Amino acid sequence: MRLREVMQVTRARPILAGLDLDVEVQACFAADLMSDALRYDLEHALLISGLVNPQVMRTAEMADVAAVLMARGKVPTPESVQLAEELGIPLLGTDITMYETCGRLYAAGLPSCAPHSSQE
Amino acid sequence: MSPTEVLKAQELVYELRIGDIMSRRLVTVTADTTMREVKTILRDRRISGLPVLDGGNLAGIVSIEDLIRSLEENDLDALAGQYMTTLVHTIxxxxPAVRALNVFGRLGVGRLPVVDDEGRLVGIMTPDDITRGVLRALEKAYHEEEIRRYRARHVFDDIKSDRTSLILRYDIPLRDFNRAGRASSQIKQTLNRLGVDPRIVRRVAIASYEAEMNIVIHSVAGGNLVAEINPELIALLAYDTGPGIPDIEKAMTPGYSTAPDWIREMGFGAGMGLCNIKACVDQMDLNSWPRQGTRLEAVIYLKPTEGKASDEAA
Structure with missing residues (x-):
């Protein structure tokens, strides 16, 4: 699913200007605790979170996440936005709750991330 | 062009100075040059306009359009001073190059005389010069990055020893949630630059980040993170000076955490950190002494044949 469609489905807006809306997300994971997310294979995934500090972007960086979506109207700190810009990771925001955001995306066909498989 | 390259091009339009991209090979005429001579110069030099100087100062521009007017009037013996455009915008x-882009867009002129701080004519530029300048700068940036990557990839071939390692050492401050993760970020960038398989880079990055965050969250005075890279493996070492883990077996249980609520508000304390490290590395060794500190060592092999332990770890 392209970022453009993610934004339509979740009524999201870009928090960082100059987004490439054709970025492809292949799966999705939602968490407020970052180590819960890092248990899963997040490559090319959309990470939904309510965590506003820069660690959400650090997590995205380490795991090669394709884009980050802030749910329930959470506003990322300026440090987070700056880090997103430095890392070139698209950062979106929606006012919808995390539960509903996930539900909409799942219904639209975006699958859940799988746990890390045994290493290739 | 990829989106990053487009952004880079936009950036360059702001970064590049007119002086870097203008044409310095100035062909000028004076106000008493005849239009017949102007015609010859424009034709021979294959250019479309000429600055007209008067006593060394820019007096106007005579262009093909002006030449056509003089041809229509059958007036080729007239002087350039009579046909030139005098109301000339300079830059x-x-x-920055973007200024010229704006002027070209607004005025619809085909060329702009370039002047120095004293107003002396030093060059001329056309919209083509901007395109050429940006392309040249993009090519240079691309080339420099390629060379840097090439050099990094061959660092282990160039240095001769029985065992060559690259060692990255980081000081990890306590509870700085704005800067935390910087060390792991730099380790990841280094491995990418060295040309390590992205899947391995990701495993190292996650293990290193979890280890780094453990120091940020749980240590009493911060700690250290060390990454040793050699052609066979990457070894991570994370150590601090306390408080130590009372029960390592318990700490390794998925979901077990001693982190207080405020740490969870910062996005950590899921009780998955050590499990995630174990899942990402080929070998892990965790030792802890109460009140003295914790020492975590982990190894990730770069060559799949040596990473046999990985199946058990995951």
Missing amino acids: GERE
Whole structure:
């Protein structure tokens, strides 16, 4: 699913200007605790979170996440936005709750991330 | 062009100075040059306009359009001073390229005389010069990055020893949630630059980040993170000076955490950190002494044949 469609489905807006809306997300994971997310294979995934500090972007960086979506109207700190810009990771925001955001995306066909498989 | 390259091009339009991209091979005429001579110069030099100087100062521009007017009037013996356009916009050589882009767009002129701080004519530029300048700068940036990557990839071939390692050492401050993760970020960038398989880079990055965050969250005075890279493996070492883990077996249980609520508000304390490290590395060794500190060592092999332990770890 392209970022453009993610934004339509979740009524999201870009928090960082100059987004490439054709970025492809292949799966999705939602968490407020970052180590819960890092248990899963997040490559090319959309990470939904309510965590506003820069660690959400650090997590995205380490795991090669394709884009980050802030749910329930959470506003990322300026440090987070700056880090997103430095890392070139698209950062979106929606006012919808995390539960509903996930539900909409799942219904639209975006699958859940799988746990890390045994290493290739 | 990829989106990053487009952004880079936009950035360059702001970074590049007019002086860097203008044409310095100035062909000028004076106000008493005849239009017949102007015609010859425009034809021979294959250019479309000429600055007209009067006592060294820019007096105007005579262009093909002006030449056509003089041809229509059958007036080729007239002087350039009569046919030139006198109301000439100039641009400073130290202004950014984007300024020229704006002027070209607004005025619809085909060329702009470039002047220095004293107003002396130093060059001329056309919209083509901007395109050429940006392309040249993009190519240079691309080339420099390629060379840097090439050099990094061959660092282990160039240095001769029985065992060569690259060692990255980081000081990890306590509870700085704005800067935390910087060390792991730099380790990841280094491995990418060295040309390590992205899947392995990701495993190292996650293990290193979890280890780094453990120091940020749980240590009493911060700690250290060390990454040793050699052609066979990457070894991570994370150590601090306390408080130590009372029960390592318990700490390794998925979901077990001693982190207080405020740490969870910062996005950590899921009780998955050590499990995630174990899942990402080929070998892990965790030792802890109460009140003295914790020492975590982990190894990730770069060559799949040596990473047999990985199946058990995951």
